[in-house]
Amino acid sequence: MLLLILAGVVCALGGYLYWIHRKQYRFADKWPTLKPVYPLLGNTLIMVGKTNVERFEVLRHVFRSTDRIIRLWAGPRLLLATSHPDLIQQILTNPYCLEKPFFYKFVGFHDGLFTAKYSIWKPTRKQLNPCFNQRVTNSFIPVFVRCAEKMVASLNECEDGATVNMLYYTSVCTVEMACGTTLGTDILDRKGKREFRQALNVASECVSRRMTCVHLYPDFTYRFTKLHKECNEARKTVVSYYTELVNERKEYLLKSNSISLSDNEEDATKPKILVDKLLTTFKEDGKPYTDKQITDNIYATMTGATDTGGLLTAYCCLFMAFYPEVQERLYAEITEYFPVDSTELDFSPETIKELKYTEMFLNEVQRHWTAVPQIARQNTAEIVIDGVTVPPGNIIIMSMIELHKRKDVWGADAEKFDPENFSPERVKGRHPFGFLPFSGGKRMCVGYRYGMLALKILMVHLVRSIKFSSKIKPEDAAFEHDLTLKLAFDAAVQFHKRKIGK
Template structure:
């Protein structure tokens, strides 16, 4: 019996070794992340690690990659790409729309973010694109402003200049209400009406959305529009509290554009908040809410002359990628919105900064998110001065589908005399 068990184990190991060699030999010219061991490859580096530890191990691996490397996890090979030329080639490739198996375990259902079948995703995306056109975005502004103003009113009760406030609680409630009000009707209890609306949307081939697809896409909108924006504005409040000179510039710009209460919030007035936009962009660079993306090759893919066979996984880590010194200078950890000045951006590769990904599978709600975040910051800073005792070096991050802070997003708020 013991001999049969041993023979079975040896057989399994040989099969794993064969599968690994079969896959790896197609990518033999791509350097392997170290340490790597026979049969298991890099698997031991992730063995018995938490999701947070595994994420930071992956970040460490990416920081040692200039263009491309491979990570061998038993029979699976991950192709790590970390250069804008390669990212552009992958993300702009219409045959690179499929996503790998681990998106099934992200808890996002089968909506736009995690739908693995690229062809199915493309049909759904074409149907949902009109939801985020300019006319619709304009109609959302008054709702966003009303919810942001309500949030500011709720913050008044804790704005005593010294009490620590966990901003994610207030901003999270605000973004949740914005998403409900703009995409699901006036109130959350009007969700059935939105289901009827989506049920009447047909694919190009006349196929209707199923109940599961409706639920998945509504959940995707909720998660994408709520969590990501809430995290970004909470990080932004912390950074503005740490850098009062930057906060002062944002407030000065807001005072200049919205010089009295008669100035309406429109797409044009929001565009005038150029420094505010640079602040948000810098927050997204340092703290991308979705810190990685992955694609699965449907056909052969050629990168740097290497032929990568079908059904291989290509991985991008935006957290590490946005900290490349050759694109962001010798101090990429420093918070500096002026990195996004036109003169500073000149010559930088257009794919060096990808907080919303890029290509066909970029974030459908990118403009929606930027509008809501500018409005939320406007209403917060018009009423309050933000401060914090924390330093940027104190911030510890964890990965739980999104990039989150370990602990509260604590700041203190003080009512402004005039804004």
């Protein structure tokens, strides 16, 4: 009799919880659900036992499963997924969709711009925006040039015709750029850069693994795993590296009497790099930034600048190898403004702007191999998406890499690599949210000007000095699931030295 009563209670409780669950998510009944779905587990089994490459392909399949929105279930939690430009525009331009979902906290460093909750992000972004304006970004050109020159010099130490993993060189170069521009420190001859970069990779991979394992969402289970230990050790390596640089900068500012100045005083009109802004500026509440806030924002900026920049530069070299005719057109344009018979080159912002085809090429590389494949937002108030009223607290995942391959945006040849996709004639009339390599809306990447300028300068040095080929074919491309788009194999190219200089 007791067992019957207990069974009845369990059934009643289960029925009540199911009714609550249905009531909470009934609004989404219009949209299809990814299959198979299991009670309590949802769709989580689709990731079980998969390699990182298979996880990446599973996610691509999810976004290709519907034209508009598809429902996913992370256990009992609903996730909405889309790659449609109309819907992405509705989400990214909505003032109630500026919050990052809970799984961004897995990245750590919660006071940094990348992962911060909206209440922290908004005032911080407002204060730090001037560090990334065009004037400040242009002031970084000499740093970009020095780092690019050093990278090409390192490549030229290899035997002509050698096969190299370009990411090995580009990742170190972007670390040097980030330290020189974010921390105001020249690290060209400093040790520890490769260890720093490797630690960033490990931390990123650990976070992406946790995001696909629902049982690791709770901290009390995650902290007992090997993954937690690996991630913490990697983060310590990263933080210890740039903390030393921050302390050196702080000492320099103290000696130059700059540490006590705020933006309300006489230096208010002078542009500041990020570390100087964090060390010398009072927040809106009148208090200085804490050590944690400085650390978290440096981590967010350094990660973005080094990871995406290094990857995209290496991928540009591969795409030049894939398409020799594109490479020769790039060479013709770049050597027109940066002649091979000259060692005195004009890296003024005006000259760099003249590299129209180079910019088209960079955009097309980012369209095909988008550095940040997916982004997500959570609505903080009731919104309307695709004609459906969505209650607050729901999570929408958007695929940038699938958006960039949609035939209704890019035409029947969307899979074809063609820099002319970004010619003025084709850009005119294209959906304003059809190309989002740096996200979109108010919470788009703060460093997009920085990124494009650095890429152009790297391209000038690489294209003038080296001709690329590769045994890899475009159809060989395979990627691993990660926070950023990572090839499943080395970005291996054969390089052939060009003759430059007088």
